[in-house]
Structure formats: C-alpha cells, structure tokens
Amino acid sequence: xxxxxxLDSQVPVFEEAPVELRCNYSSSVSVYLFWYVQYPxxxxxxxxxxxxxxxxxxGINGFEAEFNKSQTSFHLRKPSVHISDTAEYFCAVxxxxxxxxxxxxxxxxxxxxxx
Amino acid sequence: xxxxxxxxxxxxxxxxQSMTLQCxxxxxxxxMSWYRQDPGMGLRLIHYSVGAGITDQGEVPNxxxxxxxxxxxxxxxxxxxxxxxxxxxxxxxxxxxxRTGELFxxxxxxxxxx
Numbered sequence: 001x002x003x004x005x006x007l008d009s010q011v012p013v014f015e016e017a018p019v020e021l022r023c024n025y026s027s028s029v030s031v032y033l034f035w036y037v038q039y040p041x042x043x044x045x046x047x048x049x050x051x052x053x054x055x056x057x058x059g060i061n062g063f064e065a066e067f068n069k070s071q072t073s074f075h076l077r078k079p080s081v082h083i084s085d086t087a088e089y090f091c092a093v094x095x096x097x098x099x100x101x102x103x104x105x106x107x108x109x110x111x112x113x114x115x
Numbered sequence: 116x117x118x119x120x121x122x123x124x125x126x127x128x129x130x131x132q133s134m135t136l137q138c139x140x141x142x143x144x145x146x147m148s149w150y151r152q153d154p155g156m157g158l159r160l161i162h163y164s165v166g167a168g169i170t171d172q173g174e175v176p177n178x179x180x181x182x183x184x185x186x187x188x189x190x191x192x193x194x195x196x197x198x199x200x201x202x203x204x205x206x207x208x209x210x211x212x213x214r215t216g217e218l219f220x221x222x223x224x225x226x227x228x229x
Contacts, residue, residue, distance in 0.1 A: 009155070034217075042203055043119075043220030044158075090157060102173065103218060105150075107157040 001091050002027040005026035013082055013113055021076040021109045023065075023091030033074040034092040035065055038095045044090060050074065061085065101103065117141050120148065121206050123221035127227045128196045136191040136224050138206030144219070147189040151202040152176065152223070161162040164189055196228045 005024045013019045032051050036044040048059025055067040056076060065076045074091060088110045092103040122137045130194060140147065150173075155168035160173030164183040178200060180192040189208075203225050207218040 004157075006157075013138060036218075041222075043222045044207075044218070045220065046217045049217065102148075102163060104160075105158040107155055 002031065002095050002104050004091050004093050004104055004106035006091055006109050008109050009114065011100065011108065012108045013081055015113055016080050017066050019077065019081050019085075019087050019111065021091075021111065023074045023076065023106060025072050025074065025091070026091045027072075027093060027095055029095050032094045032102055033067060033077050034061065035063070035074070036090045036096070036105075038088045038094060038108075040087070047076070047082065047089070050068060069112050081110075081111070083113050083115070087111060088107075119206055119208055119219050121204075121224050123224060125225050126223065126227070128193075128226065130197060132196050133191050134196065136193075136204055136206075136226070138189045138191065138221060139187050140189075140206075140208040140219070141166070141187065142208065142210060142219065143186060144208035144210050145186070147183065148173070148207050149179070149181065149191045150205045150207065151190070152205060153202050157218060161191065161204075186228035193226075196226075198228045200226065201228045202226060 003026045034049045035047040037047050038044045048057050050057045050067045058064045063078050088108045090108045091106040094103050119140045145166050149161040150158040150195050152158050157177045162181040164170045170181050203223045205223050206221045
C-alpha cells in the first residue's frame with residue numbers, strides 16, 4: 001500500500017526567505033506525485049504534479065518540486081515566499097498501476113509566512 | 116463555470132440523525148470522490164465512483180453510503196451520525212478515469228455531530 005509522510009506539521013518563515021516543504025512516500029510500484037495547497041476556508045487546489053519525464057517540476061505561484069526516486073522524496077521549494085503563500089500544503093501519491101484517482105494524502109504542512 | 120459544488124457548507128446534527136451531503140460537478144468528470152479532513156490526519160478517502168452506477172469504498176467507508184445515478188451528482192449519506200463523524204468533508208472530481216487525473220475540489224462541508 002502507498003503512504004505519504006510530511007514530517008513538518010508547521011513551517012514558519014519570513015517573507016522573501018526560501019522555503020522547502022518535505023515529502024516522502026512509500027510504494028511498491030511506480031507512482032504519480034502531487035502537491036496541493038489549501039488556503040483558509042477553501043478547498044484544495046493543485047500546485048504541481050509529477051507523472052513522468054523531468055524530475056524537476058514547476059508549478060503555479062513560483063513553486064517547484066523535485067522527484068527523487070532513490071530517496072523516495074518529492075520536496076516542494078520556493079526561492080522567495082510571500083505573505084500570500086501562507087496556507088496548508090498537502091503532498092499526495094497515486095500508484096501508477098491503479099485504475100482510479102485514489103490519491104493518498106499526507107497529513108499536511110502549515111506554512112506561516114511573516115514579515 | 117461552477118466546478119464542484121457542495122451543499123450545505125455547514126451543518127449541525129445530533130447523534131443518531133441522518134443527513135445527505137450533496138455534491139455536483141458540471142465538468143462531465145467520470146471520477147468523483149469524497150474525503151474527510153481531520154486535524155493532524157490529512158485527507159482520507161471515504162468512497163469514490165468511476166462512473167454512473169459504479170461506486171467503491173475508500174479508506175474510511177464505515178457509517179457512510181453513496182450512490183451515483185448521474186454523472187453530475189455524487190451524494191454522501193450519513194446513516195446514523197456519530198460524534199466521530201465531526202469533520203470537514205470534501206467532494207472532488209477528475210476529468211479522467213485514470214490515476215493521473217488532477218482532482219478538482221469543492222469548498223467543503225463542515226459537519227458537527229453533538
């Protein structure tokens with residue numbers, strides 16, 4: 001069975017500083033990987049996804065993530081954060097051999113950006 | 116374009132009551148699903164459907180029932196509400212039957228069971 005681990009429940013950072021949100025997964029088959037963002041009192045929206053090809057994936061709002069198969073990781077990064085990036089971020093995995101979009105989500109990382 | 120619409124946004128129930136959370140999408144998506152979100156536990160899949168007339172259980176299906184009579188609608192029924200079902204519920208749909216599809220989420224329904 002697939003699983004996702006987000007070790008950091010909260011990440012405080014100052015505006016314009018870089019940030020990395022960590023995500024590790026486990027699966028016995030090939031996977032597809034996703035990062036979603038949830039702003040307060042809203043649903044989740046897709047930031048970026050890795051399906052195949054280049055291991056460096058660029059998403060919306062200046063975020064990017066790198067797929068590392070040997071370390072089973074998919075860390076999310078942004079070189080300079082803004083106050084508006086304050087939100088909860090979820091990493092998710094879907095097994096490549098599956099027949100439906102049964103995403104397994106991590107427990108989330110709350111990014112708090114302050115001045 | 117409305118996307119995924121959930122109703123109601125807020126609901127308070129007493130233990131033992133039943134209710135239905137409504138979910139509708141206007142994107143002609145085959146795949147629809149229900150998740151619950153609890154603090155420190157992320158999102159957990161309750162039930163999902165890959166098309167009209169087809170439903171299946173997710174990770175936490177007990178106490179919930181679903182049906183899919185049309186492509187657009189995927190209601191979630193709580194048969195006899197319990198305090199453990201206090202949560203935020205999200206409906207999500209995808210434009211592809213496959214596992215690669217991006218999920219489009221509704222804004223959530225916050226349920227409190229007293």
